Amino acid sequence: MKPLEWCFKKSIWVYHVNAGSCNGCDIEILDALTPYYDVERFGIRLVHTPRHADALLVTGPVTRQVRERLVRLYESTPDPKLVIAVGACATGGGIWHNTYATLGGLENVLPVNIYIPGCPPRPEAILYGVAQALGLVPGVVAKQEFAESLSAEV
Numbered sequence: 001m002k003p004l005e006w007c008f009k010k011s012i013w014v015y016h017v018n019a020g021s022c023n024g025c026d027i028e029i030l031d032a033l034t035p036y037y038d039v040e041r042f043g044i045r046l047v048h049t050p051r052h053a054d055a056l057l058v059t060g061p062v063t064r065q066v067r068e069r070l071v072r073l074y075e076s077t078p079d080p081k082l083v084i085a086v087g088a089c090a091t092g093g094g095i096w097h098n099t100y101a102t103l104g105g106l107e108n109v110l111p112v113n114i115y116i117p118g119c120p121p122r123p124e125a126i127l128y129g130v131a132q133a134l135g136l137v138p139g140v141v142a143k144q145e146f147a148e149s150l151s152a153e154v
C-alpha cells in the first residue's frame with residue numbers, strides 16, 4: 001500500500017487556497033465540489049479551516065504578497081498532509097513564471113505532492129488527480145475489469 005493510501009484510506013478533507021490565481025482554476029474546483037460531480041462519494045470534502053484539512057488545494061503562481069500567508073496556512077494544517085497544485089500556474093508558474101510579482105509556482109514555496117496541470121484543469125482532471133493520489137483509480141479499474149470478465153462468461 002502506498003503511503004498516501006495508508007494515510008487517507010477513508011476520506012480526504014480539503015482546504016482551498018487561491019495564491020494569486022486569475023480565478024479560472026478556482027471556478028473549476030468549485031465546479032468539482034458541486035452535487036453534479038459529487039466528490040463527497042469519494043470522501044472528498046471542503047472544509048473552512050486548514051486545521052481540519054488533510055490537503056491544501058492551491059491555485060495560482062504564488063504572488064510575493066501571498067507567500068507568508070501560504071506558509072502560515074501550511075503550518076496550520078496538521079500532519080500528515082497533502083499539497084495539491086491545481087492548474088498550470090500552481091504547477092510551474094504558467095504564463096507568470098518569470099514575472100517580478102510571482103514566485104514561479106507552488107513548489108518554490110511548499111513541498112508539492114500532486115500536480116494537476118491545465119489552464120484551467122477541468123473538474124474531471126481535478127477529481128482524477130486526487131483519486132490517483134489516493135489510489136482510488138486502480139481499484140475502480142480493477143472492479144470494472146472484474147465486472148466485464150463476469151459478464152463475458154455469462
Ligand code: SF4
Binds near residue numbers: 022026088090121
Ligand atoms: S492556470 Fe490558467 S486558469 Fe488557472 S490560475 Fe493560471 S491562468 Fe488562471
